Amino acid sequence: MSIEVTNVTKKFGDFVALDDVSVSLPTGQLTALLGPSGGGKSTLLRIIAGLDSADSGTINIEGTDATRLPAQKRGVGFVFQHYAVFKHMTVAKNVAFGLEIRKRPKDEVKRRVEELLELVHLSQFSHRLPSQLSGGQRQRMALARALAVEPKVLLLDEPFGALDAKVRKELRDWLRRLHDEVHVTTVFVTHDQEEALEVADEIVVINEGRVEQIGTPDQLYDEPANDFVMGFLGEVTQLGDVRLRPHDIEVAVTPGLAGAIEGTATRVLRVGFEVRVTVATSGGDVTVVLTRTHARQLELVEGTKVWLTAASGATTVPAMVAV
């Protein structure tokens, strides 16, 4: 295991940011810390990096007890949401910073910087100042800067949070490919479940200072440990006494199946290829998602009487009491 976090607690005044958290993050993997804002995931990342200290608990990085080590000595690369560029230095100087303060020979620094800029596709920008780069380019530069010192682990705090949707998606794919090339143990924080599901080998779901579940994207999506994880990873609706995904509900326009719940379609909304139907049942409104074709076959319009059942093989969790 590359990073071992054991019983870490952190409070800011009365606010408990992390409550007795223990996580093991395996070597060479790309792990996402996923959770809502203010859930403690960034705090955990900063504690691993040594930028914040834990009130109690220990951090172990690659077999070394790092709990008391300052950030400078942890061998950790850190990438910030808002890039944290050194504004007065050129791109090449930014990337060279970590090597220069380690007093590496000039030609080695030069060679390494060229390699890294090549890796992040910024070679032609090496003499520019960060202010002349776009957000995505700045973040790639920040990544090259963090990788320059060959860190044992690379930590990214909402790395794509400040970028627009299109660039975010590009960088996400690019990070995945980069990780497959470089293989450095990487942990990134995100509140975007799509980002986590798409990029990460493993996801740690953190909420209100606690770890809710650890698993692969498939495990989390198919076997959520609880209602929170299920709700956070995708849309959820409640049918009878279970909660499930809206696309896992079978719709029939005639009664037939045993246990089917009867209702009336009150709203039919088409969004692209899918149709979102709100069904009023005796147990409250249920959201159902169908394909356009399927809805057409059923001749589903507002006011249609429908009978709903959970599809076989659907992921369900028991509904929380009194929601």
Next chain:
Amino acid sequence: MTSALIGASEVARPASPEGRRPRRFRRSTPRNTLTRGAGLGLGIAMIWFSLLVLIPLSAVIAAAGSGGWDRYFSVLRNDQTWAAVTLTVGQAGIVTLVNIVIGTVIAWVLVRDQFWGKRLLDVIIDVPFALPTIVAGLVLLSLYGPNSPLGIHWAFTENAVALALAFVTLPFVVRTVQPVLEELEADVEEAAASLGASRGTILRRIILPSLAPAIAAGAALSFARAISEYGSLVLLSGNRPFETEVVSVRVLTFIENGNNGSAAALASVMLFVALVVIVALDIVQRRVARRG
């Protein structure tokens, strides 16, 4: 560097609508990009600046120049005047250097540290600047004068000049550095730390280059104010020729004796000194800011 800048501006420039004829803005002569409103603003600014500064200043230089170079030489060759010039420039230089260090430290403490009375200190910093300068002299005289409770009798010595100048120029560097320091992002320093930079390295290579322009601006203000100081020195320094007489007092003496030409010559010399120092500070600032 330059080529990169040109490249950037070309990339950044949006595609121009070639079909339409550019009206106010022609690319071949991009010197005048003023709109009507901006033109009016610039006009008002220039008239105001001319009436207040440029024309009177030109008049002084013209008055000084009417006597030719000989006037300058005779004025500067006067031992008493030369002593006043060296004293003023020397003490102003020392005080400016002190301000660069102390002012930055005070700004740092005010921005980065939390302590009881911080808000009060933040307000009090401006007091030396806000006080009428003659009162400033009085304040200092009570502590460092003949009846000093500390037993420090600096009044009527060179130290008194430095003291008074330091007092009235204290806020300049603090007030220029403070906002820049507040704007510095903490994550930049954290990034440097995670790359292995020690506290000293972060200060030298990350923080100081960012503060350099502000420190230079504050130092320029502080120096300019110091070489022109008059009021606070009247009480404290005693204006003793060859010892504590500063240039502004010397100029007043010339005028009182009806020697306006010499006064103008000395004034233009000081103007030149101020220009040289401001330009020098700017050069140093650019060096430091680019050192990272």
